[in-house]
Amino acid sequence: MTVKENGAAAKIASYKTAALSENKINTVLTSISENLILNQNKILNANADDIKKAKENGMSKVMLDRLALNEERIKGIANGVSQVSKLKSKIGEMTLVTTRPNGLKIFKKIVPLGVIAMIYESRPNVTVDAAALALKTGNAIILRGGKEAFETNRELVHIIRKSLEKEGIDPFAVQLVEDTSRNSATELMKMNEYIDVLIPRGGAGLIKSVVENATVGVIETGVGNCHIYVDETAAFEMAKNIIVNAKTSRPSVCNAAESILINKNIAKEFLPPLYSELSDKGVTIYGCEETTKIIPCEKATEDDFYKEYLSLALSIKIVSSVDEAISHINKYGTHHSDSIISENKENVDRFLGGVDSAAVYHNASTRFTDGFEFGFGAEIGISTQKLHVRGPMGLDALTTYKYVILGDGQIR
Amino acid sequence: MTVKENGAAAKIASYKTAALSENKINTVLTSISENLILNQNKILNANADDIKKAKENGMSKVMLDRLALNEERIKGIANGVSQVSKLKSKIGEMTLVTTRPNGLKIFKKIVPLGVIAMIYESRPNVTVDAAALALKTGNAIILRGGKEAFETNRELVHIIRKSLEKEGIDPFAVQLVEDTSRNSATELMKMNEYIDVLIPRGGAGLIKSVVENATVGVIETGVGNCHIYVDETAAFEMAKNIIVNAKTSRPSVCNAAESILINKNIAKEFLPPLYSELSDKGVTIYGCEETTKIIPCEKATEDDFYKEYLSLALSIKIVSSVDEAISHINKYGTHHSDSIISENKENVDRFLGGVDSAAVYHNASTRFTDGFEFGFGAEIGISTQKLHVRGPMGLDALTTYKYVILGDGQIR
Numbered sequence: 001m002t003v004k005e006n007g008a009a010a011k012i013a014s015y016k017t018a019a020l021s022e023n024k025i026n027t028v029l030t031s032i033s034e035n036l037i038l039n040q041n042k043i044l045n046a047n048a049d050d051i052k053k054a055k056e057n058g059m060s061k062v063m064l065d066r067l068a069l070n071e072e073r074i075k076g077i078a079n080g081v082s083q084v085s086k087l088k089s090k091i092g093e094m095t096l097v098t099t100r101p102n103g104l105k106i107f108k109k110i111v112p113l114g115v116i117a118m119i120y121e122s123r124p125n126v127t128v129d130a131a132a133l134a135l136k137t138g139n140a141i142i143l144r145g146g147k148e149a150f151e152t153n154r155e156l157v158h159i160i161r162k163s164l165e166k167e168g169i170d171p172f173a174v175q176l177v178e179d180t181s182r183n184s185a186t187e188l189m190k191m192n193e194y195i196d197v198l199i200p201r202g203g204a205g206l207i208k209s210v211v212e213n214a215t216v217g218v219i220e221t222g223v224g225n226c227h228i229y230v231d232e233t234a235a236f237e238m239a240k241n242i243i244v245n246a247k248t249s250r251p252s253v254c255n256a257a258e259s260i261l262i263n264k265n266i267a268k269e270f271l272p273p274l275y276s277e278l279s280d281k282g283v284t285i286y287g288c289e290e291t292t293k294i295i296p297c298e299k300a301t302e303d304d305f306y307k308e309y310l311s312l313a314l315s316i317k318i319v320s321s322v323d324e325a326i327s328h329i330n331k332y333g334t335h336h337s338d339s340i341i342s343e344n345k346e347n348v349d350r351f352l353g354g355v356d357s358a359a360v361y362h363n364a365s366t367r368f369t370d371g372f373e374f375g376f377g378a379e380i381g382i383s384t385q386k387l388h389v390r391g392p393m394g395l396d397a398l399t400t401y402k403y404v405i406l407g408d409g410q411i412r
Numbered sequence: 413m414t415v416k417e418n419g420a421a422a423k424i425a426s427y428k429t430a431a432l433s434e435n436k437i438n439t440v441l442t443s444i445s446e447n448l449i450l451n452q453n454k455i456l457n458a459n460a461d462d463i464k465k466a467k468e469n470g471m472s473k474v475m476l477d478r479l480a481l482n483e484e485r486i487k488g489i490a491n492g493v494s495q496v497s498k499l500k501s502k503i504g505e506m507t508l509v510t511t512r513p514n515g516l517k518i519f520k521k522i523v524p525l526g527v528i529a530m531i532y533e534s535r536p537n538v539t540v541d542a543a544a545l546a547l548k549t550g551n552a553i554i555l556r557g558g559k560e561a562f563e564t565n566r567e568l569v570h571i572i573r574k575s576l577e578k579e580g581i582d583p584f585a586v587q588l589v590e591d592t593s594r595n596s597a598t599e600l601m602k603m604n605e606y607i608d609v610l611i612p613r614g615g616a617g618l619i620k621s622v623v624e625n626a627t628v629g630v631i632e633t634g635v636g637n638c639h640i641y642v643d644e645t646a647a648f649e650m651a652k653n654i655i656v657n658a659k660t661s662r663p664s665v666c667n668a669a670e671s672i673l674i675n676k677n678i679a680k681e682f683l684p685p686l687y688s689e690l691s692d693k694g695v696t697i698y699g700c701e702e703t704t705k706i707i708p709c710e711k712a713t714e715d716d717f718y719k720e721y722l723s724l725a726l727s728i729k730i731v732s733s734v735d736e737a738i739s740h741i742n743k744y745g746t747h748h749s750d751s752i753i754s755e756n757k758e759n760v761d762r763f764l765g766g767v768d769s770a771a772v773y774h775n776a777s778t779r780f781t782d783g784f785e786f787g788f789g790a791e792i793g794i795s796t797q798k799l800h801v802r803g804p805m806g807l808d809a810l811t812t813y814k815y816v817i818l819g820d821g822q823i824r
Binding site for chain 2: 015018019097098100104106113114192196197211212215217218219235238241242245246249330352353354356357358359360361362363364365367368369373374375385386387388390391400401402403404405406407408409410411412
């Protein structure tokens, strides 16, 4: 099938999934969850093919680990689908907006977006997660995974579609794009007649390419150059613990801290103990000129302050005030998650108000920006744009609304 | 100033307007409203220059009418600003999302989008309306109006900026792009570092160009190929009145009907009286082959069914069922406003559920799709996309939210 054919089939399927009852959707999700377990050997065989090819192509150990499935991971994926079936979606909710003097009743009704397209990289669990979340909200989905995971994705989507068919649901509600070249991604980005939203998930390069080339609506996700600003009134022990946690607890994720800003009045006192703890954890520090005078570290270039290291590295800059911290974050950051450590209410308020990010923290680690931590019960990604959805995306991100207007002959 | 400089200045200004109190904003809006009246002679002079040039360039009568201001129109514009100052915006509202077991409190706070850019055509009232709505919601705005209205727009923006300055507000919160060539529009479309949302307002060509070329987030507005489906159970008199109203009460607006679908079982009986009424009003009909056998009319090409005539013309197609009507609307329509005239509950429910449009009507004219009719007290435009905002856009369309997370040292 061509990508255009995927789109046309998804659009038709989306009108059918939009009409499904919540019960029916939950039944098919349960069936998908069970069938993933029942067919785990097929999945593992397909995954072994991908792994073999990836090794031949010299894939890195970290990437191989992301790609690899085992019984436990498949169980985790299946459990995830079962969890999604237990969530409550708002699809179908209808509220009265207004009754006009002429008797016209205007309602607002929550409905699915329609056709979701997702372009993502190697992790095969995204395939199942995304399909489950799309189905739960009555959407159809077109999945364009990376070529490294193609055999695994094909088997997973095959199992999902078999489950859909068995329940009498149009299997074109979940489709995997067969062409994993750059062409198919580009084609998806321009398919306005069939696609209602495109969600890229992956590295900064992928996100940038989608934002620059897509004509369909995009939800930009995931790039996180997260900051922690240590105010002159900060409790030092707390500040140090939060920085160490935000940088080292899971350095490869988007809510990990990448840059530390420190008020000049406390830098000399605060930096040495922070340095010794970060060094113990193996963190490489890129410091501004002032920082290099206080602790031994690499000298940061301007480019370092724009960087999302996603590894045991971070930049440090000494600033003269909370206002300089805010300006720095708004300029160099990615509008993801930023935290102030301070005991001064005025500075805290300035920071929380002035920093233009999806999540702003006081006295806490940036690592909490997460759909599960926020109580959404699911996460499609973390939006760093302001339109439609911002921050961690739960089921609501995959819905829109329509106005339903009931009359008895009204004209204007 | 270059467009880039406009952008940079708007971004800085937006951080200041975001921090303004509602009182302060309302004071400046009142001042703008007053100053528009006080300076009406200057506005009329500038407008006379635009009108003179437009006449020399052979502008059509309809367009000249859109461009022309007079005392009454200026009063209307000034009143509009005063009305906006009386609306309630949600900016600053903060609700608790969840308190985590570890004591972390997660709030959701309504905040401005930041920098809004608007590309629009000749009507100068849009300049003031858009600036007032942007300011009311704490945003900065970059206005890129048409070259035909440049002198008028310049004077209007000058008055607004003087009012801002007098109240101690950064005047770069409202800027008019000086370059009215296509270049400046294209530049705005790609200025992701400074612009949070781009709203095009104008004809289908402008909207299409923005959707295809913009890399910044866009809210697609206004193109309305609106349908009325006359079911076999329709009350004929009601159906006829609604069609005549939806087509002829104001043919140039986006919520006017452009295409009528008629159930085959009633076509022979329903069409002749409809035809006689539409003919009396001077409406040109483009009918499908079946239609041409019943009433005298032009033969419609497939292209006619895609058309937004915006004039006293419409297409008519005979369909065999409500399902065919739904499929036709979803294929040929623009997802704006569509109505079913029917006395059969099952057909009504199928139509309201199945038609994928911002507003779906039962037994009423499509002409009600409007921010004021919906009780929003304002209208920025009518969104025909599904992300962020759908249908008539009130103040909420110019807001987003951020998560504010308050802790006392929590780490993950």
